[in-house]
Amino acid sequence: MSITTEPPATDTAAHPAAPVSHADPFSMEFFENPHRIHEELREAGPIVWLDRYGIYAVARYAEVHAVLNDWQTFCSSRGVGMSDFAREKPWRPPSLVLETDPPEHDRARAVLNRALSPAVMKRLREGFAAAAERKAEELVRRGSFDGIADLAEAFPLTVFPDAVGLRQDGREHLLPYGGLAFNAFGPDNALRRQALADAAPHVAWVTEQCQRENLAPDGIGAQVHAAADTGEITPAEAAMLVRSLLTAGLDTTVHGIGAAIYCLARFPDQWARLHADPSLARGAFEEAIRFESPVQTFFRTTTRAVVVGGTTVGEGQKVLMFLGAANRDPRRWEEPERYDISRRTSGHVGFGSGVHMCVGQLLARLEGEVMLAALARKVSAIEITGEPVRKYNNTLRGLASLPVTLRPAGA
Ligand code: Z7Z
Numbered sequence: 001m002s003i004t005t006e007p008p009a010t011d012t013a014a015h016p017a018a019p020v021s022h023a024d025p026f027s028m029e030f031f032e033n034p035h036r037i038h039e040e041l042r043e044a045g046p047i048v049w050l051d052r053y054g055i056y057a058v059a060r061y062a063e064v065h066a067v068l069n070d071w072q073t074f075c076s077s078r079g080v081g082m083s084d085f086a087r088e089k090p091w092r093p094p095s096l097v098l099e100t101d102p103p104e105h106d107r108a109r110a111v112l113n114r115a116l117s118p119a120v121m122k123r124l125r126e127g128f129a130a131a132a133e134r135k136a137e138e139l140v141r142r143g144s145f146d147g148i149a150d151l152a153e154a155f156p157l158t159v160f161p162d163a164v165g166l167r168q169d170g171r172e173h174l175l176p177y178g179g180l181a182f183n184a185f186g187p188d189n190a191l192r193r194q195a196l197a198d199a200a201p202h203v204a205w206v207t208e209q210c211q212r213e214n215l216a217p218d219g220i221g222a223q224v225h226a227a228a229d230t231g232e233i234t235p236a237e238a239a240m241l242v243r244s245l246l247t248a249g250l251d252t253t254v255h256g257i258g259a260a261i262y263c264l265a266r267f268p269d270q271w272a273r274l275h276a277d278p279s280l281a282r283g284a285f286e287e288a289i290r291f292e293s294p295v296q297t298f299f300r301t302t303t304r305a306v307v308v309g310g311t312t313v314g315e316g317q318k319v320l321m322f323l324g325a326a327n328r329d330p331r332r333w334e335e336p337e338r339y340d341i342s343r344r345t346s347g348h349v350g351f352g353s354g355v356h357m358c359v360g361q362l363l364a365r366l367e368g369e370v371m372l373a374a375l376a377r378k379v380s381a382i383e384i385t386g387e388p389v390r391k392y393n394n395t396l397r398g399l400a401s402l403p404v405t406l407r408p409a410g411a
Contacts (some may be wrong), residue, residue: 019044020051025320026186031392034296038325047310047319052081053187055299055318059325061332061349063309067300067321068353072320074300076356079187081299081319089237091184091196095247096240102355111227111241112359115220115259121362126326128159136374138410141379142286144385147402152258155371161249163363164242165219166209173205178251179245179393185298186394187214210242218246236361245360253364255294255398256285257371263288263339264372265382265404270341275409279378280287285368289350293324296397323349324397381407 021044023037023066024030027159030037041059041384058064067074077100079085085094096102096108114120134317135155139145153175160172180202183195208214211229212235221242227236231294262273264284274280274409300318328336351358358364375382 011178014169015310018047018049018056018309018311019050020283021057022051023375024052025050025057025217025322026189026191026394028285028392030392031397034324034397035328038328039321041322042325042329042331045311046313047313048161050320053084053318055320056311056313057320057322058174058308059329061326061329064321064323064326064349064390065347067308067319068349068356069357071101073092073303073306075101075303076105076300078316079303082187082205082320084301084316084318086301086407091199093159094363096237097244097245097359098248098356105355107233108244109355109359111165111224111233112244114227115223115245116360116363118362119368120220120223122317124159124163124363125366125370128163128366131155131159131372132370132374133327135371136378139342139375139407140378142160143408144403144405146263147382148258148391148399149401150255151371152261152398152402153254155257156250156253157368161368163220163231164245164249165216166246166376167214170205170209170243173202174246175208175254177202177388178234178247178355182249182251182393182395184394189394191392201400205247206243209246209248210239212238215242249360249363251396252294252358253367255292256289256364256368256395258295258398259292259400260285260288260372261369261382261404262402263291265384265402267339267343270339270378271376274372275380278373280341281376282365282369283343284372286345286348287339287341287343289369290333290343290345290348292329292351292397293327294396295350295352296323296324297395308356321349323352375406378409379406380411383407 015403021041041057046060046063051059058067063403076098078101079090097105097112139151163369180195180199183191186192212225224241225238227233228235258396274284297320300319302313302315304315306313330336351361381403388399390399391400
């Protein structure tokens with residue numbers, strides 16, 4: 001491993017500076033096609049200096065994985081966006097689980113782990129599968145539709161807010177709020193500024209829904225609040241953890257399901273395999289997470305000087321991790337550009353890695369699996385019938401629109 005845990009030598013000449021890249025990974029051009037620059041960044045070296053922003057970046061699997069798994073050196077408590085909370089005021093009160101380090105992190109994490117546990121998934125599965133079945137029937141009936149609005153967004157919106165226990169009205173704030181939070185991790189660019197300029201009504205609604213009295217008594221949100229009854233967390237902390245669910249729980253799964261549909265439409269042989277054996281749905285979803293990496297990037301901040309790939313990185317430096325580049329690093333993956341639903345995907349960093357690894361991954365996988373399985377049983381092929389339109393976000397990679405037509409099974 002090219003990350004040492006030794007303090008760096010005092011002789012800085014012993015550690016050459018990182019190669020420099022002028023790339024802007026938060027530009028529209030980059031969002032259109034990140035893959036070529038991902039390769040350049042991987043090939044440039046184990047760590048690269050992005051001079052446009054004055055930050056370090058890692059794009060190879062080994063370094064991304066190593067940074068994610070060393071929270072002592074690469075902390076989250078100074079923010080996981082470009083902004084350093086030690087220097088700049090965060091746009092909202094920091095998350096108790098995302099933007100903290102152990103031991104504080106672990107207390108919040110334990111509550112969310114329980115609220116999103118395998119036992120909870122077991123309770124949700126039947127209802128989610130039935131909702132997926134109804135959605136698949138509707139889409140087969142329509143034949144042609146938008147794979148993003150009518151499927152990737154529509155399905156999570158029918159199951160996730162109910163599972164959390166949200167009221168019916170106002171749910172239209174959820175996707176804009178998620179979009180805002182994920183844009184806010186980026187630099188002070190037009191995307192981030194616009195998102196913050198439009199934030200107020202979404203922030204107000206989400207904040208209100210986090211209160212215990214606004215959550216159904218049998219939902220995931222109420223379960224988080226129940227942890228306040230034992231004194232494990234305070235009522236105010238419970239509301240903040242519900243905010244985490246609402247921030248990170250919807251846009252991410254929308255992009256995951258969107259990625260899977262986009263992959264399966266571009267690789268018809270893989271749809272054929274899935275149609276022949278719908279039990280491959282979970283693998284098809286997981287491989288789409290690796291292949292598209294809906295969460296493309298986020299940051300850590302160094303707590304001390306550390307040597308990464310031979311370069312000394314000083315204390316208090318932002319390090320950008322390219323999850324999407326790591327998930328297609330040929331040093332780690334065989335034929336990384338191939339979408340293969342039976343690939344052994346374990347170890348991909350699409351859900352992160354280490355102590356902060358996605359706490360909602362079981363819920364995401366449940367949604368992805370049941371939706372893909374329902375479609376796989378009813379549909380023999382899916383065809384892209386119009387130009388896909390990309391959605392621009394500083395963190396999330398996905399489409400705004402994907403016109404598709406389904407061929408019903410047996411037709
Ligand atoms: O706790 C939170 O509000 C929260 C927000 C965003 C938790 C996690 C995330 C997140 C998810 C960040 C995926 C980056 C990637």
